[in-house]
Amino acid sequence: MRNILVDSLKQTPLEQQKLEIVERKGLGHPDCICDAIMDRISVGLSQEYLKKVGVILHHNIDKSLLAAGEAETQFGGGKIKKPMLLVIGDRATFEVDGEKIPVEEIAIKTAKEWFKERLRFVDPEKHVRFQVELKPGHPELMDIFKRKGRVLGANDTSAAVGYAPMTRTEQIVLGTEKYLNSPKFKKRFPESGEDVKVMGFRKNNELRLTIGMAFVDRYVKNESDYFKKKEAIQEEITSFVEKKAYFDKATIELNTLDKKGRGIDGVYITVLGTSAEAGDSGQVGRGNRTNGVIPLNRPFCSEAAAGKNPVSHVGKIYNTLTHKIASEVYSKVSGLEEVYIWLLSQIGKPIDEPAVAAAQVVMKGNNSFESVKRQIEEVVNHELENIDKFTEDLANGKIPIC
Secondary structure, eight states: OOOEEEEEOOSOOGGGSSEEEEEEEOTTSHHHHHHHHHHHHHHHHHHHHHHHHSSOOOEEEEEEEEEOOEEEOOTTOOEEEEOEEEEEEEEEOOEETTEEOOHHHHHHHHHHHHHHHHOTTOOTTTSEEEEEOOBOOOHHHHHGGGSOSSSOBOSSOOEEEEEESOOHHHHHHHHHHHHHTSHHHHHHOTTEEEEEEEEEEEETTEEEEEEEEEEEGGGOOSHHHHHHHHHHHHHHHHHHHHHHOOOSEEEEEEOTTOOTTSGGGGSOEESSSSGGGTTOOEETTSSOOTTSSEETTSOOOOOOOTTBOTTTOHHHHHHHHHHHHHHHHHHHSTTEEEEEEEEEOOTTSBTTSOSEEEEEEEEOTTOOSTTTHHHHHHHHHHHHHTHHHHHHHHHTTOSOOO
16 A cells, blocks of 8 residues: 555745746757767666676766866857766666676767767867766665666655646746747757757746857857847847737846947857756756756755666656656546645655655636545555556657756
């Protein structure tokens, strides 16, 4: 019998509150680069373990530092003076029953492939150095993977929380970054780099978006050309937001540190389209939460989900599963305004039997909580019962992280 608690939450739904702040770090942001690559390496290792020995083995590729390099930006095209350094850690299984696993080769190959696929101007052979700091794990944690059962035991005592639905502000912040990094947008505005950050601030029903976007210097002739292109991009973003969101007023501001008359020093311009080339380093876990945004008004877990193994590390499993359960409850149970799902693991206990699984719901209008309590519990129980299918999707990279 699972310990499932369902409770009514007495609070004003976030959509109806006066203040909301939401952030989204984009594809080329140094923190997001770390998250994306480490998780891709975890997926790659999971597939290699399955191919070699038929099961996923102990690994946590959740420690990483992308140390910024050095660049010399110039209108018309600058140059990279010192490459970035990507440090890859933490634990992995290198051998099982005499079978060697090429962990370091998989890590570097996967990272290079990601750069080639996602960042148009980064050549991983020239612009990035790689330092692999992966070592074998603790014997007791590795032994979890040798214990039989439908699901494994949790390798940590950890808590996570997810919610549904996303507010309009969360949706537009997420959607704006995705649009700015879409192939369609890049084709129309090739001068726009992948390093994008969107900060959304809603006061009552008025929205303000502050956007930071690295420009690519090879597509900018001079200072005048920069501000001309910036104005065109800002107009396009404003048009996109006004079509997608319903606010009384929407204000869009782009690259607000810029100052005319200061030449190359007064504009946000890069050689490769990411500040990681020279201006900013990155780390795993400092970027978006697993639903894609950083929602400052919501409860969220500090665990870095990216790169953790998908079958026993609850820091990854519960962080993503809580959002899925919340969405399932919200879509299947009528009369709900908001849903919050909490999961707490206990190290060594099966991941489908958390120490507690709690659902807190904000009811819509005068709808009765007691009439839906049992249904909510059934949805939560169903998702935990099928957690093995969920972890399989994580292992196959079907569920996006961050």
